[in-house]
Amino acid sequence: MRIIVGILCSSLWLIYAGQVISVVNFRLAQRLGLQEKQDNVDPLSSRLELSAARWDLLWLWTLPSAGILMLIDHPWWPFAAMIGGACYVDTGGREAAKALGLKQQGVRTGSPGEQRLVMATFVFFVAIGGLAIVTGLVEAT
Amino acid sequence: MEVTASTWGIAIAGLLIIAVLAGLQLVAALRPRSSWVIKNIYGGRPEATDPKAYFAFNQGYAWADPFFWAPLQIAGSIGMLLGERWGFLLALMASVPFWYSAILIFIWDRDLGFRRNTVFYWVIVWGTFPVFGVLEGLFCFVRLLE
Numbered sequence: 001m002r003i004i005v006g007i008l009c010s011s012l013w014l015i016y017a018g019q020v021i022s023v024v025n026f027r028l029a030q031r032l033g034l035q036e037k038q039d040n041v042d043p044l045s046s047r048l049e050l051s052a053a054r055w056d057l058l059w060l061w062t063l064p065s066a067g068i069l070m071l072i073d074h075p076w077w078p079f080a081a082m083i084g085g086a087c088y089v090d091t092g093g094r095e096a097a098k099a100l101g102l103k104q105q106g107v108r109t110g111s112p113g114e115q116r117l118v119m120a121t122f123v124f125f126v127a128i129g130g131l132a133i134v135t136g137l138v139e140a141t
Numbered sequence: 142m143e144v145t146a147s148t149w150g151i152a153i154a155g156l157l158i159i160a161v162l163a164g165l166q167l168v169a170a171l172r173p174r175s176s177w178v179i180k181n182i183y184g185g186r187p188e189a190t191d192p193k194a195y196f197a198f199n200q201g202y203a204w205a206d207p208f209f210w211a212p213l214q215i216a217g218s219i220g221m222l223l224g225e226r227w228g229f230l231l232a233l234m235a236s237v238p239f240w241y242s243a244i245l246i247f248i249w250d251r252d253l254g255f256r257r258n259t260v261f262y263w264v265i266v267w268g269t270f271p272v273f274g275v276l277e278g279l280f281c282f283v284r285l286l287e
Contacts, residue, residue, distance in 0.1 A: 048194065048249075055248050059241060079233060079282055086237035094205050094242075101197030133234065140230055140285070 002070050002077075005135045008128055009067025009084070015121075016060045022053035029053075036110035036118075048102075052095070062087045063132060070135075081136035088129030096122040142284065144224045151280050152218040155232065158273060163211035169203035184266070185254030198249065202242070210238050226285070233281040239274020243267060 022029040026046075029035045035049055063084030069077035099118060102109050109115060169182045173196065179187065182203075187195040214235035220228015246267065250256040257266075 051248050055245055058244055076286075079285060082230060082234050083237055083278070086234040087241055090205070090209070090238050090241060093209055094201050097201035097204055098197055101200050102193065105193035105197055107193050107197070137227075137230060141227055 001135060002073070002139070005081075005131055006067045006070030006077075009063050009081070009132055010071060012060070012064040012067065012128070016057075016064060019053045019056040019060060022050070023057060026050055026053070036114045040108060040111045040114060042108045048098075059087050059091075063129065066132060066136075078136035078140035081132040082140075085129040085132035085136065088125045089133065090129075092122040092125030092129065095125075142224050142226055142229060142287075144222060147280065148221050148284075151277050152221040152228075152232070154273060155214050155235070155277060156218045158269065159211050159214040159235075163207040166203045166206040169199065170207065173200055173203065183255070184257075187254075189254040195254070205238075210235065221281075229281045229285050232277060233285065236274045236278035236281065239277065240271040241274075243271040243274070 018029070018034045021032065022035055026035065027038075030038055035053075036046075038046065041049075062080070066077060066080035066084040069080050074080075096119060099109060099115070099122070103115070110118065165182045169178045172178050183195070183199045185195070213231055217228055217230075217232030217235045220230075221232055222228070246255070250267075256262065
């Protein structure tokens, strides 16, 4: 179980790499499909996403780092998994609420397909974060 | 686990901070657009920025704080005071949103009109959260390694 969750968590480095691209070159990230296409979003939404990408670089590494600690069976991995898991569960919930709120207020936040992808990402965040928390709790208690 | 004076301090401080925050945010969740909530909980003015973003941002937090974060911190504090290992584990998780959301607010608060360059804002309104979060996280982490 530890190995499987470790691999899943470590794969989140791909999302981190995507956000690095978004921060360095937001237009390129839009062309690559890492961000919603400019034609489908309000300028406000793009500004929020760019801010979110900058913010992501400060915390998004927590759970993938925990994944690496899981894979090498470092004694700190249960605690790292809980810290990283809490970050991902929290951000998944808050960002989903924000995205739904913006949609309800009539802000264009992407095409229907892009919106589904964004919500699926947040659900994935909550799921993988929750899985890491449970795995860490089982090991630590 | 041993319940020291530091354990009492961290657990009670966590309870007090989260009780005030969750209580206020619960009011904001139930009355999202009332003038009292805008003035006393959200801060800033919706017309001074983008009102859509202003309300969407605040509502996300209003729902997350009392229904996700507060139960975690309350359970963690109680567990710590009982000397249970699970209490320190829950408090370790509950410490994350304290510093996590403070950085997020730091990035967005100017755009959303919340920021005030006053000692009260930086020390009480904003600073309490990352300081306590880091303190609680480090404390629980060290205790769990014992």
